[in-house]
Amino acid sequence: MPTFSQVQSSNASYSPTYVPVAIFAGGTSGIGQAMAEAFARCTQGKAHIILIGRNSDAAARVIAGFPKPPVTEVGWRHEFVACDATNMSEIRAICATLRGQLTRLNFLVVSAGFNSMAVSKTTSEGLDYHLALRYYSRYVYFKELLPLLKNARQQGQHAHAMTMLGAGLGAPISTDDIGLDRARSQTINALRGVMLSFAALKGMAYSPGYNDAMVAYFASQNPGIAFTHIHPGFVKTSGMHTDTGWLLAPISWLYELVMVFIAVQPETCAEYMLYALLDAERGMFLRSPTANIFSTHAFDTPVKLDISSPTAHQTGVLNGVRLKGYSGSDITVRKVMEYTEEVTCAKSIGR
Ligand SMILES: NC(=O)c1ccc[n+]([C@@H]2O[C@H](COP(=O)([O-])OP(=O)(O)OC[C@H]3O[C@@H](n4cnc5c(N)ncnc54)[C@H](OP(=O)(O)O)[C@@H]3O)[C@@H](O)[C@H]2O)c1
Numbered sequence: 001m002p003t004f005s006q007v008q009s010s011n012a013s014y015s016p017t018y019v020p021v022a023i024f025a026g027g028t029s030g031i032g033q034a035m036a037e038a039f040a041r042c043t044q045g046k047a048h049i050i051l052i053g054r055n056s057d058a059a060a061r062v063i064a065g066f067p068k069p070p071v072t073e074v075g076w077r078h079e080f081v082a083c084d085a086t087n088m089s090e091i092r093a094i095c096a097t098l099r100g101q102l103t104r105l106n107f108l109v110v111s112a113g114f115n116s117m118a119v120s121k122t123t124s125e126g127l128d129y130h131l132a133l134r135y136y137s138r139y140v141y142f143k144e145l146l147p148l149l150k151n152a153r154q155q156g157q158h159a160h161a162m163t164m165l166g167a168g169l170g171a172p173i174s175t176d177d178i179g180l181d182r183a184r185s186q187t188i189n190a191l192r193g194v195m196l197s198f199a200a201l202k203g204m205a206y207s208p209g210y211n212d213a214m215v216a217y218f219a220s221q222n223p224g225i226a227f228t229h230i231h232p233g234f235v236k237t238s239g240m241h242t243d244t245g246w247l248l249a250p251i252s253w254l255y256e257l258v259m260v261f262i263a264v265q266p267e268t269c270a271e272y273m274l275y276a277l278l279d280a281e282r283g284m285f286l287r288s289p290t291a292n293i294f295s296t297h298a299f300d301t302p303v304k305l306d307i308s309s310p311t312a313h314q315t316g317v318l319n320g321v322r323l324k325g326y327s328g329s330d331i332t333v334r335k336v337m338e339y340t341e342e343v344t345c346a347k348s349i350g351r
Contacts, residue, residue: 001292004268007275014042014278018157019075021048021104021148025085025141026111028053030237031164033062034270035109035277040066040078042274048077048102052094053112054084085112085137086123088344095144105148106157107277110138111164111232116243120184120199127343128180130203135210138163139340142218142227153224160226160280161218163211164273167229167286168294170209170327172315175335179343180206209327212286213336216297216318216328219284223299226280230273233289234263284318286325295323305330 002010022039026032028051036051045067051059059080066078083094098105114133121129127136142161153159177183183199208229215227234240240263269289276291283298297318311317312330319330328336 001288001290002275004271007271007291011038011042011271011274011278016043016106016158018155019046019048020106020158021050021102021152022107022109023050023052023098023105023141023145024109024111025052025083025137026109026113026164027051028055028058028062028080030111030239031232031235031266031269031273032109032111033058034266035111035273036062037065038267038270038274039107039277045069045078046073046076048075050079050081050098052081052083052085054082056080056082086127086129086132088125088127088132088136088140091137091140092144095141098145099147102148104152104155104157105145106152106159108141108145108149108161109164109273109277110141110162112137113165113239115204115239117200117204118243120180120203122184128184128203130200131180131207131210134165134203134207135214136340136344138211139214140344142214146218146222146225149225150222158226158278159224160228160277162228162230162273162277163214164230164232165211166208167212167231168208168288168325169231170207170212171205173206173209173213173327173329173332173336175332175339178336178339210336210340212326213328213333214340215284215286216326216333217305217337219282219297220299220303220305220319223301224282226282226285228276228280228285228287230276230285230287230291231289232269232273234259235266235269236263237266286323294325297321297323305334307331307334 024032024036027036046069063078069076083090123129123132149159183202211229215229218227272291276287285293286295287293311320315329316326
């Protein structure tokens, strides 16, 4: 495991021979912002950096703080793209525009999240709100921007997609209510505001496992590219706070108190996250808050996960290889991906 000073000096020594292109979806605040700032610092601003979020004022402030290369330098650009990540059609439209404007993408980081144990609702497209931000949107970004990552790899450059949520914290994936429709329908009729929280809790608990499944799936299909699911740890950002509702409020107060002592500053976390982003060639990676790789697996050729293999049903095993902290099995990964493809591309949401 790298020390913090090793991480800092490794990041500072990053000096690509090309102008890197990086997207931070969630880069207008929190860890995504700190990571975009760290990336801008280590490239001295000589990068094409795209922040995606909803808050254009925040984005303008973040971008204004980036170091700016001399005007004689070409290829760099710092810009903001507005997108509501709960809306899959909007993400697809923005990715289509980006595919038209960019020739390649070196780094994709998706960190926009939502935490609530009390609120369970659906998006305008009928998707579970927790899953939309914590998982579906990430799948759509990965899928729609994959051609640009492939172009970067073909040019011998970094090609890495990272999702930031809760690697190592996923519950074993269950496939009987993937989209949580049943959880919501059961609890909405019960005591609103009390029972409802259990559907929200499921959204929080299941999404890290779905992110595991997503990086495993994309790595199995795209052997030349790196896909990482990372856990940032406890970090002093708005994303650290969880709306627990009145029932669990006392636990929430205790949690907030403990966090004052153990949570780190976003700048500290961002150095580790950036190290993880720059330190991956190809394959799937599950990484801890200090960028420690606790599981990794690389495929040599594209593999369609074989659901008839003897290990296909085993949780924590990917294509016959046991992975520490991994929530999927080949069968559950296949089912979650098929379900995700169906609901995020449904005609009803503008495909
Ligand atoms: N902080 C922690 O202690 C902690 C611990 C464990 C896991 N995590 C996870 O790590 C990730 C990053 O954490 P964080 O604390 O930086 O996250 P955060 O505060 O939840 O995320 C902030 C970013 O998400 C964007 N965002 C939120 N809703 C959006 C929406 N509907 N559409 C588009 N963008 C949206 C915000 O942009 P706009 O405001 O511009 O829309 C902002 O850039 C999250 O997935 C979080 O759940 C965090």
